Structure formats: C-alpha cells, structure tokens
Amino acid sequence: MKYFKLILSFILTIGIFFLLNTKLGSIPPIGKFLNPYTGVWQNETDESITGEIAISGLKDKVTVHYDAELIPHVFAQNEVDLYKAQGYLTAKHRLWQMEFQTYAAAGRLSEILGDNTLDYDRQERRRGMGYGAEQAIIAMNKDPETASFVKAYADGVNAYIKQLSPEDYPVEYKLLDYKPEAWTPKKTALLLMYMTKMLAGGDEDIENTNAIRLFGKERFDLLFPDFFDIVDPIIPKETDWSFIDVPQTPNPNTEIVLDSIAEVMDKPNPDNGSNNWAVSGSKSYSGNAILANDPHLGLKLPAIWFVMQLSTPNHNTFGATIPGALGVISGFNEHISWGETNATRDVIDWYKVEFNDDGTKYKYDSSWKDVTYRVETISIKGKEAYTDSIRFTHHGPVVFDKNFKSDNEKFGYAMKWIGHLGGDNQKTFLELNKSKNYDDYVKAISHYTAPAQNFVFASTEGDIALWIQGLLPNKWEGQGKFIMDGSDPRNDWQSFIPQQFNAHTKNPERGFVSSANQHPVDENYPYYVYNDGYETYRNRVINDFFSAKDKFSIQDFKDLQNSNYNLKAAEIVPYMLETMDISTLTKEEKAIYDEMAAWQFNNDIDEVGPSIFRQWYGRVYNMVWDEFDVEDTALDTPFTYQTIYLLKNKGDDKFMDILETPEIETAKELFLLAFKKATEQLQKLKEEDGDYKWLTYKATYAGHLLQALPALSRFDIPIGGDGSTVNATSENHGPSWRMIVEMTSPPTALGIYPGGQSGNPGSKYYDNFIDDWAAGKYHSLNFLQSNTATNAIIGTQTLTPSN
C-alpha cells in the first residue's frame, strides 16, 4: 500500500510538472507562463529609459533621449555606432516582431508554430524568398560601407539579446515557448524581401491567361484595358519625353500560352498602397515647400513602423524606421524630406517550362538546359522536418510543378521576379538619410531596384520632385500580361529601362507633385506600362484638391490626409439611384433608398451611406461578374473603375446577365435585385448590432501579428474612410504612418501612426497613438538640434563602450 501511494504520488508529481511545463495546443506551458518570477508577470512593465548600458564594440558613447511618446533621439559620434545603436534600440522595443517577420519572410514559421503553417512556408520557399535574400546580401557586400553598417546593426541587436535572461523575453516568446536567435545581416535582407513581397509580390498573369482563354481577346480587352478612359498619372501628362533615346523592346508577337490553371499563390493585399505629395514654395502658405506621406498597410500590432531620430555630427535624420532595416525609411533631415508610395509595376512574369523525361533539364531555344536544385528543409515544431527540392531555371524558381499545386510531370511554371535579382536597396535609405539636396536624392535612389517606389522629395532649398524608381524591365508591348512560353528566348526580359529614363518630374509648373498608386504615366511615355491594378480614385481627389486653390497650409494637408470623400461612390451612386426602378420598393426599402439619396459621399463614422453603398454596390459587382466564378480556374474580376464604366455605358452587355436565372438581366435590373438583398442584410445587421452606421459596419481593428489574437489587438477603432478614400482606412488596413513636413530650416514636422513605440503589450506605449490617429490628430516631432535634453525629453539613457 505504501509503495502504491508513493508511486502514485510520484506519478502525479511528474504529471503536474509535465502538464504545466508543456505547450498544449494553443495553451502556453502554464506553469512557465504564469509564474511571477520568469513568466508573463515580468513583462508587466514599461521600458527603462534612463541609466547607462555597456555595449561591447561601441567606439564611443551614444546618448539616447526619449520623449513622452517613447521616441528615441539617438546621438552617436559615428555611423557605425549609430546603426549599432539603432539595432540595439529596435531590438529593445520590438525584438519579437522584428524576428517573427524574418521567420515569416524566410518560410520558417513552422519552426515556431508547428505544421499548420507548413503550406505557407513551402510557398515562401518556392517563391524564392531565401534565394532573393541571398542575392541581396551579395549585392550589399559589394559595398563595404553598407556591409559594415548592416553588420553593426546586427551586432547591436545581438548585444541586446545577450543581455536577456528568460524572464526578460517578450511575451510572445513565452506564449509560444521558444527563444530569440542571433540576428544576422541575412535577416535584414529577408526583411527587405518581405517588403518586396508585400509591395511587388502581386501579379495577374495566370488569372489573365485564364480570362483571355475563356472570354476571348476582344472581351478581355474590354474588361482589362491597358489604360482607362480617364488617367491622371503621377508624372504630369504634359511631360516632354523627347530626351529618352533608348526605344521600347520591339514586339516579337509570340503566341500566348492558353493554359488552364486552377490555383495561384497567396497575393499581397491589393489595398497595399499609399499617398504622398509635396507643394512648392509658391503654393505654400509660408513660402516653404511642404511634403506629406502616408503609406497604407495592414493595421498591425506591434505597429509596422518605429519612429526614431538618428544623428551623428555629420547628419541628423528623423522619421519612420522599419524594425530590421537600417536608417529612416520615410522622414526628413535638416535639408530634405522624402516619402514613398508603391509604384505597382508588373515585375513578376510566369513562364511555362517543359521538362525532359527525368525532369532534370528544360527546353530552351530548341535545346535542353540543366535545371539547378535548391533543397529547402523546413523544420517543424514537434515533428520531423519537411524537405522540398525546388528546381531553378534561368527564369527563376519553378514554383508550380508536380510537387506543388499541380500534378503535371512534364510541365511547370517558372517565376521571373525582380525580387530574385538582388540589389543594394539598403544603401538608398542610408544615403537618403544623409542627402542634402536634389542631386544627392537622385543619386541615393539610383541604386534602388525593388519594390519600385514613387519617391517624393522636398528640400529647404525649395525644390520638389518625384521619381518613380526601381529596376524595371523594358518590356515589349503586352509582355508579361499572360503566361509566356519559357522555351522562346524572345519572351525573356531583354533589358531594363535605363535608370535615368525612369519617369520623374522636378518642380513641375503646376506647383505640386503627388502619387497615390495610380498610373505612373500616360500613353506618351515611350516604355510599355499597362494597368496592373492602379488606383483610380484617391489620386484624382488629391490632384483636384491641389488644383482648386493657390496656397496650402498645414491644416489643408491634415484635412486631405483625413479626407473621407468617396469619389468612387460619387461616380456611381447617383446613376444607380436614378436608373433603378423604385416602384416595387417596400416602405422599409424606400427608407433606406432615401438614406442613400441623402448621403454626401463622405465615409464618416456616423453616416449610414457608406454601409448602404458597400452592401449595394458590392452585390451589384458580384452579380455582374458571376461569369468569373468558374470551378478550378483562378480568375480575377475586373477592376472597380472599369466595372462602373460598363454599368454606366454598357448596361445591356451580356456580362450583366446573371447566369443562374432564366431572365436576361441588364444593369438596371441588377441595381434593384442587389438593392433588395442589401436592404435585407442591412436590416439584419441593425437587429444584431443596433445600427448600420459606418463605425459599426466597418469595425476597424488593429490585429496582433499572431493571427490578430484578441487579447493583444485593438477593436472598434472609431475612424472613417475606406480603401479608395484618401484616408484609406478599411477594416484592417490603412494609413500606417501619417507624416507632414514643412521645409523650414530646420524642418518642422508632424507624424503619427496607429500603434505605439513599444512592442510590449504590457506597456502603455504599446497602442497609445491609436486614439489620436483615429481622431485625425498629429503629434509634433521633436527634432532635436543638439545632444541636449530639452523639456520634451523624459529620460536619457547612455550606451557606453564596455571595453
């Protein structure tokens, strides 16, 4: 009996230890997680912002002044120390996020999350993310200075990691039960690849191929024109291109590959975009140029941006950084300011590849070329590793073949992507941080390859400019719109547009420059550019705004960034209201009809119009494009602008008909059918949520990077707007950094973002900017002119060399 009790109690003891020490499903190892001396209770604290910290390898002292928003103002004596300090401080406030993003970039999530993310990891490996990062490292290492700074940054991150004991690990490590690994320059390259994927990782070649096969060329061209009937391009229409003396690649008129493809890879959010603009002194209330930027990205916590001031005796820079990358990405220094929007060019093309019998060679120019193999081993938490062998051609990785989303032994599809070509894109930002004038800016961005960006510029000297910069293939007319035959050399990218011929404008006559992801140029630009998902609404609101009067103030800039005016709705709603037959509307439906008619097209939170519009127009759109719902066929429905154009101008087109019904519908009938369904849904929402005001309907939220874990996210953020308004805030996407800089000497700047400086959910600085951001407020950025704490500073920490 005694032995029995002893053994039983022993088993119980081991059992409880195991139970509390092991991660079970999504439940963290609860003993480890909850104990107060190494568990999450240790994260219940704000960060230390005073005292001295010894860091090995620093050459000199680095002073870090924190202001009340927890923005670090860093004063280093040289650039190596500066970037070491940037690495150290970024890790201090955002370690888990910066590491997690590189795991996501590299296709390594299964290492920490188990086999639910295996498909994602395989996809990222097949996309060639690791390969691309290795090419970027090679390019970075060609420039010893960039390489030394990237190394210093890594050393800084590692200096922080080394100081940590398990109780100091950020909450997410404790939750998922793993620990940080050393940072490397490759992780910086992976982070830059992650941005490239986010901003230049989308294309429609496969969907277009399916569409042209199903609908024919004439119908395809109607639905997907290269240019819409209105284009208000980034580079003004009247620009003279006669200085360009390298012609577009002549069209070889090769055949389109009319394959049927069922599945494609995950795409970046099509709303990933941004606004930027600058007015010249002549259009500014003060005579100083003014610049603004607001990149639209997923609303995440921890926030995508981390704001810093970075200075040495030779330069002084302020703005938004991306954890993992060096320098300021969107910001200003004493002389210039700059910001980016996405250039959305087609830099991904797909090639059909024919293999020989054993799959080791592929056909090219009537001979057989060897494939190279890249073996990707994906470690999986708690499971055996998964190995995927990926074949590479001279085009790029064969993403789809018998091992991935296909069962064809003989053929595969290879991806040609600018992201695989390498490039020292870090150098552009390092140089922009130090640029003093227009010429420095042009030189800085000239190295930049991807993701192509619209770089807006303004200087204290009074210049404004905008360059569309990236390494862009000089394509023949129509190249890369559809899948191409990979064996025909004429289908390869033949050359790149010479950098100096990338579209740009400096001090244009109209007195302002702007971009909002719209068409870069009109048809007069001598190189092939086609509509690859360009934005068509925000840009016109912005350009109309700046054409409407002579002088603009900071308040005008704020108003524009926060504008909820919905041009898309304004262009279709009156037509729908007018055309629809309202004789059969019930009393309830008529009431909603009247609400719609009263709407002034502002997506403000207390309006019901935006919700009715979403419901109504959304249903019309789906009814129009029911032809695109084809089993086992990847298809993209046409863009909104063209849909609205067809509704208004070709309302009796065959596409308007709903295939399922015996009747032949036209746009007019669709309006009524959709309206009745929409009102039904709106009334249901009203019963469930109390009302269908835009605030309730949209329910904007900022989700934690880990599948928006509710505990670490913010919900029901009271902000208006929508994807196509200048304040481009939709449900979980929007202006991720709003900045306005007036080019006084030194510049005067405002900035805010939806998040907070701290990555620690236990810190009050985790999400403290969100309310002000939602309300359209800005924070003054304290641009310190010397290493002296002003009264804006709440704490000073000194990083000292430890040897």
Next chain:
Amino acid sequence: MPKSIINFGLTIILALVLSLFLPWWSVMTAALATSLFIPLKRASVFFIPFFAILLFWAVYSFVLSSGNDYTLAKRISILLSLGGNPYVLILVTGIVGGLAAGIAAVFGKQLSLMLKK
C-alpha cells in the same frame, strides 16, 4: 508553534530562495523539501503548501501588476478566457503554483514515510 505554520512559512521562504536560481518548478522543490523535514498529516499535507505557494505567487503577481495598472494582466486574462479580469488571473496563477506545490508535497510526505523505516 504548530508544525503547519512552520511548514507554511518555510515553504514560502524556500520557494523564494530557490526561485533565484531555479525555473518555475522551484515551488515544487520547495514544497517537497519542506514536507520531507516537517511532515504534516492528512489533508494539510497538500493544503498547507498549496496555500503557501498560492499566497506567494498571488502576492508577487499582484505587486508586479498593480504597479503597472494591470495593463498586461487584463490582456492575458482575455487570452486565457478569464474574462479580462486581472484578479482572476492572479488567483489562477496562485492556484497553478499551489497545485504544483501541493502535489509535490504529497510525494514528499510519502517519501518521508518510506525513509523513516
């Protein structure tokens, strides 16, 4: 002083000392050691160390959390489906530690009975 009070106090002191160099299961070690040297009887074998560690962990978490407005405790309380109430999380923390300690103490008691022979 009754044995139970000595056991109670010693468990806490030992847990505190061991926590300086052992992970979370230091509370199990502390309860086991205490029960070997200061054996209790019947239900108190389990409950004295249980309440000792419950008190220790709950008070310690309370001290850490109350100084920071329970910012993180509220979130973790949502994460673990405890309704967002930080005090419930503090109590659960205490119970988790207490449970581990109590069970270890029962084992210690059985071990001490064997060793006496």
